[in-house]
Amino acid sequence: MSVMIYHNSHCGTCLAVLDIVRKAGIEPILIDYMTSPPSHEEMLALLLAMDMPPRQLLRTRESAYLSLKLDDESKTDREIIDTMLAHPELIERPIVVTEKGIKLCRPETKVLDLL
Structure with a gap:
């Protein structure tokens, strides 16, 4: 089985x-998304596969969340994705990809569903 994190x-x-x-x-x-964030298209594909809106993948406790005004509900999905890719510390993690699916594995035991 192939697993990508x-x-x-x-x-x-x-x-x-x-x-x-x-x-x-x-x-x-292992993909160190902090130094090699996914492309916009890759991020969109991950979100679609997880059936998750971009806002749900944001780390709201990061200082950049408020400084970049991501709490503004008028931000579009594209703006949120672009901001996450420019500031990868805002991306919730870990995202795990296997043949069985793609999940945000918080808590870590969620990974068991993919193995």
């Missing part, structure tokens, strides 16, 4: 998901 090595949940996947005998492909 949009990963932040400083995130405890990302590390817990990585541990679960490795304990299942799978060495995943």
Whole structure:
């Protein structure tokens, strides 16, 4: 089975998901989205596959959330996606991709559904 994780090595949940996947005998492909964020099209595809609006994938506790006025409900989905890609710390994580689907794995046990 192939597993890809949009990963932040400083995130405890990302590390817990990585541990679960490795304990299942799978060495995943890690994408450090902080240094290599997905393209707009890739992000849109991930959101569509998760049936999730962009606003739901925002990390609202990041200082950039308020400084960039992302709490403004008039922001379009495109504006939100573009802002997340320009400021990847705003992307909630980890996002896990397998043949069984794509999920935001918070809490980390959600990854079990994909293995």
